Amino acid sequence: MARTIRIEPLEKEAFAPFGQVLTTEGAHHFPINNGKTERFHDLASVEIGGENGRTLISIFRGQPYPLPLTLSLVERHPLGSQAFMPLHDRPFLITVCPDDNGRPGTPRAFLTQPGVGINIARNVWHGVLTALEKEGDFLVVDRGGDGVNLEEFTFDEPYTVTLT
Numbered sequence: 001m002a003r004t005i006r007i008e009p010l011e012k013e014a015f016a017p018f019g020q021v022l023t024t025e026g027a028h029h030f031p032i033n034n035g036k037t038e039r040f041h042d043l044a045s046v047e048i049g050g051e052n053g054r055t056l057i058s059i060f061r062g063q064p065y066p067l068p069l070t071l072s073l074v075e076r077h078p079l080g081s082q083a084f085m086p087l088h089d090r091p092f093l094i095t096v097c098p099d100d101n102g103r104p105g106t107p108r109a110f111l112t113q114p115g116v117g118i119n120i121a122r123n124v125w126h127g128v129l130t131a132l133e134k135e136g137d138f139l140v141v142d143r144g145g146d147g148v149n150l151e152e153f154t155f156d157e158p159y160t161v162t163l164t
Helices: none
Strands: 029-032 037-046 053-062 069-076 082-086 092-097 108-111 118-120 136-145 151-161
Touching: 069 092, 092 118
Parallel strands: none
Antiparallel strands: 029 037, 037 053, 053 136, 069 151, 082 118, 082 136, 092 108
16 A cells, blocks of 8 residues: 655645744834834844854845946955845846955946856845846845844945846
8 A cells, every 4th residue: 555645735834844934924024224224134044053043144235326327335244155046037237346455445246147156255246136127036045143244335435236
């Protein structure tokens, strides 16, 4: 006699003994990036070793920015990398800066291909999440825990980021 397993709806409570369901529904969230992005924070706990740090998985919902873009603020995370994987099929913009004696150097801007994500290395100056065309969700993996893991820098004179 064969044993049957019935497929059941995926619900948080039913799945809890095995892990976490990743969804924005009912998640703790707050605005970031001057209100242009809604961060659905800490959706799952990735188990890692160590006493102080832990990996976070979040979904960021980015509002679209028009081009040309005024780049006045960059940030970096000295204690961990930050990965962004779009959950849509549209490109997004990444701005990064080399380090120049503890300050951001001249920025560079890159346009992704649809469905392509990035992982920004630890301590690299970068612009905020920059969705284009329309609102988009991004799966984000970054570090949480003890220590200050965010530094921001405002340029005295902003840059304009354009396609031409």
